[in-house]
Amino acid sequence: xxxxxxxxxxxxxxxxxxxxxxxxxxxxxxxxxxxxxxxxxxxxxxxxxxxxxxxxxxxxxxxxxxxxxxxxxxxxxxxxxxxxxxxxxxxxxxxxxxxxxxxxxxxxxxxxxxxxxxxxxxxxxxxxxxxxxxxxxxxxxxxxxxxxxxxxxxxxxxxxxxxxxxxxxxxxxxxxxxxxxxxxxxxxxxxxxxxxxxxxxxxxxxxxxxxxxxxxxxxxxxxxxxxxxxxxxxxxxxxxxxxxxxxxxxxxxxxxxxxxxxxxxxxxxxxxxxxxxxxxxxxxxxxxxxx
Ligand code: GDP
Ligand code: ZN
Numbered sequence: 001x002x003x004x005x006x007x008x009x010x011x012x013x014x015x016x017x018x019x020x021x022x023x024x025x026x027x028x029x030x031x032x033x034x035x036x037x038x039x040x041x042x043x044x045x046x047x048x049x050x051x052x053x054x055x056x057x058x059x060x061x062x063x064x065x066x067x068x069x070x071x072x073x074x075x076x077x078x079x080x081x082x083x084x085x086x087x088x089x090x091x092x093x094x095x096x097x098x099x100x101x102x103x104x105x106x107x108x109x110x111x112x113x114x115x116x117x118x119x120x121x122x123x124x125x126x127x128x129x130x131x132x133x134x135x136x137x138x139x140x141x142x143x144x145x146x147x148x149x150x151x152x153x154x155x156x157x158x159x160x161x162x163x164x165x166x167x168x169x170x171x172x173x174x175x176x177x178x179x180x181x182x183x184x185x186x187x188x189x190x191x192x193x194x195x196x197x198x199x200x201x202x203x204x205x206x207x208x209x210x211x212x213x214x215x216x217x218x219x220x221x222x223x224x225x226x227x228x229x230x231x232x233x234x235x236x237x238x239x240x241x242x243x244x245x246x247x248x249x250x251x252x253x254x255x256x257x258x259x260x261x262x263x264x265x266x267x268x269x270x271x272x273x274x275x276x277x278x279x280x281x282x283x284x285x286x287x288x289x290x291x
Contacts, residue, residue, distance in 0.1 A: 001057065006042045007204040007211070009070075014038050014056060016046055017206075025054045039065060040202055040213070041072035041159050064104050066161065069202040069215045074105050075158030077217070078151075082113045082168040083125050083141075090128065094276040095221045096163060097137070101234035102226050108138040110154060112169035115143035131270050135237045144172040151177050155210040162216040170216040177207045178214065228284050235277055237269055253281065 004018030014025045025046050027038050036059060038044065043060035065072040079096040081088060093109060100107035109132055111125055122141075129139040142150040151173045162170045204211040226234070228251060233239050238260050242250060246257035252274075263269040 001045050001047060002054075003043065003045055005204075005211075006038055006040050006044060006056075008201075009038065009040050010201060014044075016044060016054070016056070017204075018046075022052075023048065023054045024052055025056045027056045031056075031059065039070055039072040040204060041065075041074065041211075043073065066103060066105075066217055068218045069161065069213050071159065071161060071202060071204075071213050071217075073159055074103075074161050076156045076160045077103075077105050077107050078110050078154060078160060078162045079107050080110045080112060080162055080164030080168045080170050080173065080216075083111050083121070084113055084116045086165060086167050088125060088128075090272045091276055091279075092165060092221075093132075094273060095223075095280070098226070098231065098234040098280060099218065099221065099223065100163070101236070102223075102230055106156075108140070108154065110140045110142060110150075110173070112142055112144055112173070114141050115145050135270075135273075144169050144176065148176045151212070152207055155207055155212060157210055159204065159211045159213070161213045163218050164216065174212065174214055174216070177212065178205060223280065223283065224287070226280075226284065228281055231277070231280055231284060235273065237263075237273070238277070241269075251281070253278065 002018050004016035004023065006014045007017045008015040012026065014027060016023045016025050023046065025044075031038065038056060038059055039062075042062065044056045045058040045060075046054045046056045048054045062072040064074055066074060077100040079093065079100065081093050088111070097107050097109070109129070111129065114122065117125065125141060129141060132139050140150070140154055144150060162173065164170055202213050202215040205214050232242070232251060238252060241259045241263055242252070244259035245252070245255065247255050250258055250260075252258050252260035260269060260274070264271055264274045
């Protein structure tokens with residue numbers, strides 16, 4: 001029995017990386033009976049049949065999973081925002097950060113297209129990034145044109161996934177670190193082109209021993225799975241202070257003696273973060289009212 005990680009799933013086959021060796025595996029019926037489908041990112045035990053093939057016998061419990069892209073056990077989501085074109089938006093950054101936090105995954109923040117700004121505009125963005133650093137998020141300010149390998153320094157050990165609205169430079173970041181000649185990928189994409197349906201297919205690529213999903217995730221900002229008590233925990237700077245709120249179940253909206261509102265007043269919590277919190281809270285409340 002060997003241990004490995006599924007880096008690609010295609011047409012009923014699971015491709016498992018086991019200490020640098022690749023095996024094409026099928027899953028045994030036992031998972032189907034349990035209603036479990038192996039996902040890219042799953043840690044598995046598998047039985048070797050020959051030099052290239054095997055079958056998966058066991059899935060290890062997942063620490064988290066995303067639907068888009070369908071990947072499990074993610075160690076970091078890189079929230080990508082452009083400095084310009086499309087316009088820099090703290091509102092969108094906060095929404096993306098909340099969604100990542102809600103899946104129990106650590107986010108970091110990358111701002112791209114630094115080359116499109118003058119010094120004054122750069123200073124403005126840098127100030128915003130310092131505010132996010134103060135919350136505890138790692139931030140990066142890059143130009144994909146000037147630094148082709150920007151991404152390789154940002155990836156953490158394990159599995160990394162990019163997210164962010166369309167046009168911010170996600171594909172540019174991924175393409176810059178993609179191995180340029182991957183025979184296997186070529187064979188598979190021509191096989192896919194012949195088929196009629198365009199199955200969305202995600203693959204983990206290796207960059208300096210770290211994994212990166214080659215397909216970015218959730219550009220749509222769906223918060224349907226988040227309720228208001230989950231929401232407040234998706235703002236780490238709130239969660240860190242809420243023991244000082246008078247009420248244990250404080251939602252930091254209308255309650256008296258709220259440490260979060262005090263911290264916003266004194267400038268210790270960003271006004272924009274609090275405003276975006278209220279806006280998301282409002283979205284959650286209206287959603288509830290509709291049913
Ligand atoms: P995606 O939709 O997030 O995958 O974004 P793309 O990677 O397709 O990039 C959208 C456009 O922005 C493309 O025309 C890229 O060439 C351009 N782009 C990406 N990163 C940068 C950057 O750092 N600076 C500049 N000037 N353009 C960039
Ligand atoms: Zn409070």
